Amino acid sequence: MKRVAVVVGGTRGIGKAIADRLVECGEFRVGVLGRSVEKSIVIESEDSIRAKCDATSLDEVGRAMNAVEKHFGEVNGERGVHVLINAAGVNHDGVMASMNETQMDRIVRTNLLGPMHSCKVFSRLALKHRIQSGSIVNIGSVIGSIGNVGQCVYSASKSGLQGLTKSLAKELGSRNIRVNLLEPGYIDIGMTSELDPDYANEVKMKTCLQRLGTVEDVSNFAMFLVRPESEYVTGQILRVDGGLS
Numbered sequence: 001m002k003r004v005a006v007v008v009g010g011t012r013g014i015g016k017a018i019a020d021r022l023v024e025c026g027e028f029r030v031g032v033l034g035r036s037v038e039k040s041i042v043i044e045s046e047d048s049i050r051a052k053c054d055a056t057s058l059d060e061v062g063r064a065m066n067a068v069e070k071h072f073g074e075v076n077g078e079r080g081v082h083v084l085i086n087a088a089g090v091n092h093d094g095v096m097a098s099m100n101e102t103q104m105d106r107i108v109r110t111n112l113l114g115p116m117h118s119c120k121v122f123s124r125l126a127l128k129h130r131i132q133s134g135s136i137v138n139i140g141s142v143i144g145s146i147g148n149v150g151q152c153v154y155s156a157s158k159s160g161l162q163g164l165t166k167s168l169a170k171e172l173g174s175r176n177i178r179v180n181l182l183e184p185g186y187i188d189i190g191m192t193s194e195l196d197p198d199y200a201n202e203v204k205m206k207t208c209l210q211r212l213g214t215v216e217d218v219s220n221f222a223m224f225l226v227r228p229e230s231e232y233v234t235g236q237i238l239r240v241d242g243g244l245s
């Protein structure tokens with residue numbers, strides 16, 4: 001029986017790479033959520049569907065995750081969602097004095113409130129369908145742990161995921177549902193792809209491994225966290241940052 005996974009923010013970048021790996025490994029049926037999905041539900045294959053969803057709206061997240069669960073529940077003959085990857089995220093660089101209310105609101109609503117919405121919906125579905133094991137992987141950022149000039153709001157939104165992860169791990173542990181926070185360093189994809197080359201070099205030199213991360217570095221670790229190999233790992237903040245921190 002294939003397990004069901006939902007990737008919020010799986011239409012591009014790191015989230016897409018993780019969603020692709022989940023499908024390719026043959027163990028999961030995957031629902032990809034994002035704003036850029038053309039219709040409420042798009043069926044791509046037996047193991048992959050996409051659902052339109054803005055993570056900042058609890059209503060939309062509820063509707064999309066329930067639609068994915070129902071669709072695969074009918075194919076699988078067993079209900080429930082077993083894996084949740086929270087990869088949706090936005091950034092806007094600027095020193096604190098320059099940030100306006102709209103920018104701050106958008107970052108916090110997407111990066112922190114968004115994962116709260118999907119964790120809430122996931123938890124309710126897990127309890128309702130009495131799933132026997134599960135794994136939530138929140139994608140934070142090393143900046144949430146170490147801070148950075150020009151990223152006060154982004155950093156705060158990501159460090160908020162530390163409290164969410166640790167508390168939810170305590171709430172769901174007795175149900176054998178694990179919750180971990182994966183904090184990537186600078187990864188050569190998505191929101192980092194337009195880094196100024198001089199700054200990118202500076203970052204590389206600050207890592208022990210003297211390179212930026214690849215999307216495979218992150219997806220390898222996410223796959224470990226959703227698989228039974230990590231069945232005694234929960235409530236942890238795990239960095240994939242080449243030693244930057």
Ligand code: NDP
Pocket residue numbers: 008009010011012013014015016033034035036037053054055056086087088089090110139140141142183184185186187188189190191192193
């Ligand atoms: P991208 O910009 O490439 O992708 C962002 C993803 O988030 C897209 O799939 C986008 O989908 C989705 N998204 C954004 N806003 C919303 C929303 N309101 N509702 C639903 N989905 C949304 O970014 P990355 O791949 O670079 O980043 C992915 C995650 O990894 C983020 O959380 C980021 O903070 C984190 N990260 C990235 C690092 C990097 O170096 N790239 C480093 C550390 C952390 P759509 O447009 O379809 O809504």
